Amino acid sequence: MNSNASELSKNSSQINTSAQGRLLLVSAGIGDAENITLKAYRLLKAADVVIAMPQVSQVFADVLHDKLLLDAGHGLFSDLAKRGLNEEQLDNLAQQEAQLAKQVRDFWAEGKSIVVLEMGDPCIFGPQAGYLKAFKDLNPEVVAGISSFNAANALLAQPLLAQGKRLQLSNLSLLETIRPEAAPETWVLFCMGLDLAKVFKQLKQLYPLTYPISIVISAGFAEQQQVITGSLQQLNEQLADKSLPWSCLIYIGVDANA
DSSP states (O other), X not given: OOHHHHHHHHGGGGSOOSSSOEXXXXXXXXXXXXXSOHXXXXXXXXXXXXXXXXXXXXXXXXXXXXXXXEEOOSSTTSGXXXXXXXXXXXXXXXXXXXXXXXXXXXXXXXTOEEEEEEXXXXXHHOTTTHHHHHTGGGXXXXXXXXXXXXXXXXXXXXXXXXXXXXXXXXXXXXXXXXXXGGOOSEEEEEEESOOHHHHHHHXXXXXXXXXXXXXXXXXXXXXXXXXXXXXXXXHHHHHTTOOOOXXXXXXXXXXXXX
16 A cells, blocks of 8 residues: 555544534445545545445445445435425425434534445536535535546547537436537537437437437446447437436547547
8 A cells, every 4th residue: 555545544533523523425436336536435434424325335335334324315405306206205305304404413513424425426417416505504525536427438538628629518408408509519418217219309400410429328337338339310220219227428429439
């Protein structure tokens, strides 16, 4: 272990020394456990309380076995969690958020180190970003990490901003309203549960059929990640009637074979 790593390890027990607690939004990286950063892992080991969705906490079960573990929910404290809910479900959600908020504030007042652990980077496309606003008065700290965007970029191995290209990041909702003259040369769409036929129909209104498209599936999961690339017309013919995994990224204007 190098001297920097040794120093980090030596200081890991000194994370929470103030009278007040610490609330940290920590990136677990995306996909495989080894994608977590050294800093994030150190903070996770030193935490008193960890708030994470089950699929995230399972990846780090060896570190979390002696922690107080709470379920972070998907998109709690944000509109993401409210999508498609009826009135009764919204009431239940409000109760869940109120209970978790009280727990977080009580732990913080006790001087605990509280880690909200999530896949990907909290400030790129993280489902737990709502914690930043809900607990703003507790001065939450963000620990950056590897997101699906970072992992997908590495898999594509293409310079997205080369030669002055204009890059845009968004979710799929912008496809509904953007005008052809405003469509960026390079566009990365974060997709969850997408309707491919609908997406291709919208893209054909914005770009020529020869425009390069790359789709990255399961970025960061070494055994599952995959890149599909081709022209808009080729991918429309190949995939429009297919179902893709729930989470993927669409790179418009990027040819993975270039």
